[in-house]
Amino acid sequence: MTMSEDHGVDAGLDARHRARMQRKKAMVDAKIAAATDVRGVLLVNTGNGKGKSSSGFGMVIRAMGHDMQVGVVQFIKGAIPTGEERFLRRFSGQCRFHVMGEGYTWETQDRTRDIEKAQAAWACAQALLRDPSIGLVLLDELNIALKYHYLDVHTVLADLRARPAAQHVVITGRGAPPELIEAADTVTDMTLVKHAFSQGIQAQPGVEL
Amino acid sequence: MTMSEDHGVDAGLDARHRARMQRKKAMVDAKIAAATDVRGVLLVNTGNGKGKSSSGFGMVIRAMGHDMQVGVVQFIKGAIPTGEERFLRRFSGQCRFHVMGEGYTWETQDRTRDIEKAQAAWACAQALLRDPSIGLVLLDELNIALKYHYLDVHTVLADLRARPAAQHVVITGRGAPPELIEAADTVTDMTLVKHAFSQGIQAQPGVEL
Numbered sequence: 001m002t003m004s005e006d007h008g009v010d011a012g013l014d015a016r017h018r019a020r021m022q023r024k025k026a027m028v029d030a031k032i033a034a035a036t037d038v039r040g041v042l043l044v045n046t047g048n049g050k051g052k053s054s055s056g057f058g059m060v061i062r063a064m065g066h067d068m069q070v071g072v073v074q075f076i077k078g079a080i081p082t083g084e085e086r087f088l089r090r091f092s093g094q095c096r097f098h099v100m101g102e103g104y105t106w107e108t109q110d111r112t113r114d115i116e117k118a119q120a121a122w123a124c125a126q127a128l129l130r131d132p133s134i135g136l137v138l139l140d141e142l143n144i145a146l147k148y149h150y151l152d153v154h155t156v157l158a159d160l161r162a163r164p165a166a167q168h169v170v171i172t173g174r175g176a177p178p179e180l181i182e183a184a185d186t187v188t189d190m191t192l193v194k195h196a197f198s199q200g201i202q203a204q205p206g207v208e209l
Numbered sequence: 210m211t212m213s214e215d216h217g218v219d220a221g222l223d224a225r226h227r228a229r230m231q232r233k234k235a236m237v238d239a240k241i242a243a244a245t246d247v248r249g250v251l252l253v254n255t256g257n258g259k260g261k262s263s264s265g266f267g268m269v270i271r272a273m274g275h276d277m278q279v280g281v282v283q284f285i286k287g288a289i290p291t292g293e294e295r296f297l298r299r300f301s302g303q304c305r306f307h308v309m310g311e312g313y314t315w316e317t318q319d320r321t322r323d324i325e326k327a328q329a330a331w332a333c334a335q336a337l338l339r340d341p342s343i344g345l346v347l348l349d350e351l352n353i354a355l356k357y358h359y360l361d362v363h364t365v366l367a368d369l370r371a372r373p374a375a376q377h378v379v380i381t382g383r384g385a386p387p388e389l390i391e392a393a394d395t396v397t398d399m400t401l402v403k404h405a406f407s408q409g410i411q412a413q414p415g416v417e418l
Contacts, residue, residue, distance in 0.1 A: 017320040017357075025318065037410045043259070049397035051254055051264035054271065058263030058293065061270055063415030065292030083274030084267065109234065111226040136415050148226075168416050185410060187402035188258035196394035201246040206272030206345050207377050207395075 040167040041185040042160060046143055046176035049192035050208075053077075056138045056170040057084045063168070064094055068135030071128035075121045076101040076141035076173070082209050096134075098124045101141065111148075118150035125159070132164035143173025146180065153179050249376040250394040251369060255352055255385035258401035259417075262286075265347045265379040266293045272377070273303055277344030280337035284330045285310040285350035285382070291418050305343075307333045310350065320357075327359035334368070341373035352382025355389065362388050 043059075045052035063070050072088065072095065088095045100121030102113075122145075128137045145151045157179060160169060171180065181187050196204075203209055252268075254261035272279050281297065281304065297304045309330030311322075331354075337346045354360045366388060369378060380389065390396050405413075412418055 014320045018318050021318040034409060039410065041405045041410060041413060041416055043416065045260055050395055051260055051397045051399065054267030055260035055264035057267035057270060058265065059416055061266060061296045062263065062292035065294065065296030066414045068415050083271035085274065087270045087274030109227050109230040111223045168413065181402065185405035185408060186259055188260045189400040189402050190260065191398040191400045193390065193396035193398050196250045199394060200243060201248065201250060201394060204250060204377065205275045206277050207250055207252065207268060
């Protein structure tokens with residue numbers, strides 16, 4: 001490999017890099033020293049780009065790697081079997097996986113039934129949010145149910161506030177309501193830069209499904 | 210559960226919802242019909258917010274749920290053992306997991322050594338990118354190695370272009386170079402809205418680690 005050899009021999013560049021990284025380390029270390037609070041965090045992944053649910057599932061396996069018990073409730077998806085469901089079903093002793101939706105709102109087209117399904121899904125979420133043995137809860141596409149007013153945001157927030165102190169919760173979906181963003185500790189807007197789908201590429205198993 | 214009963218009985222609202230969802234379904238179905246291309250996609254997760262690596266790991270288990278073989282190369286992280294590493298190491302028959310970094314650039318402070326490590330990591334990535342039995346490759350924090358010019362972006366792009374046609378690749382890290390964004394099929398900017406760390410909360414196992 002020779003692609004960066006010309007950089008490797010530049011002693012001045014190396015010294016400047018080192019000085020810059022020393023300043024950065026001092027800054028990062030000070031921030032780490034200031035972050036002393038240890039508690040369950042509430043995370044929200046919203047926005048129109050890809051990565052909201054997949055990031056939630058990444059945290060699910062991260063928690064499982066630390067031997068935590070985890071719970072997943074899928075509020076909207078459900079009509080199509082997904083790779084993450086197939087994979088996580090194998091760990092029924094460590095991961096409780098509940099697919100409660102019947103598909104996207106434009107597929108069901110039935111508001112009354114969607115509300116019933118969302119409320120049944122929330123009952124399922126409540127059981128997880130009251131269980132201190134569950135270290136991390138993923139409420140996948142909950143934001144969609146809130147956006148369509150299938151669930152009341154104040155009921156949802158009250159249940160989130162009452163959860164065990166050490167429990168982490170990840171909520172995903174487009175259009176997170178302002179009240180939820182306000183209540184959350186960490187919020188990411190997955191901003192769409194571009195998407196393969198718009199360029200005529202089908203949703204791919206392993207990527208979207 | 211009574212939180213949305215008042216909505217449930219509104220027949221006018223139900224009818225409007227149904228009409229709106231029918232229009233939306235027609236639009237979505239037309240887009241799905243237009244997306245006929247099936248091939249490996251190149252995804253980039255960049256930006257300053259949380260969710261870039263975790264989304265990559267979500268796609269890793271999604272692919273594993275479809276019985277694909279997967280490969281992971283971590284370019285920067287490495288000093289701290291993570292939950293995702295502990296979890297995925299259990300699947301050595303399906304997931305090749307390579308931790309090639311020694312830690313963040315501000316921890317090593319040694320540019321020459323970082324370049325050597327990045328090039329060794331790229332050699333490892335090349336082996337995965339030449340193997341048609343690998344369905345999905347996650348190149349975690351590769352963008353950092355590109356940003357610091359530890360690797361040459363044109364070499365990286367040439368190897369990505371030469372990969373098997375059906376192979377998906379996910380690249381993560383802040384500061385993705387414009388050439389990579391241009392070459393990618395799907396790009397998300399994980400935009401920071403807020404982060405628990407800035408509010409004095411420590412990096413938490415299961416969430417950040």
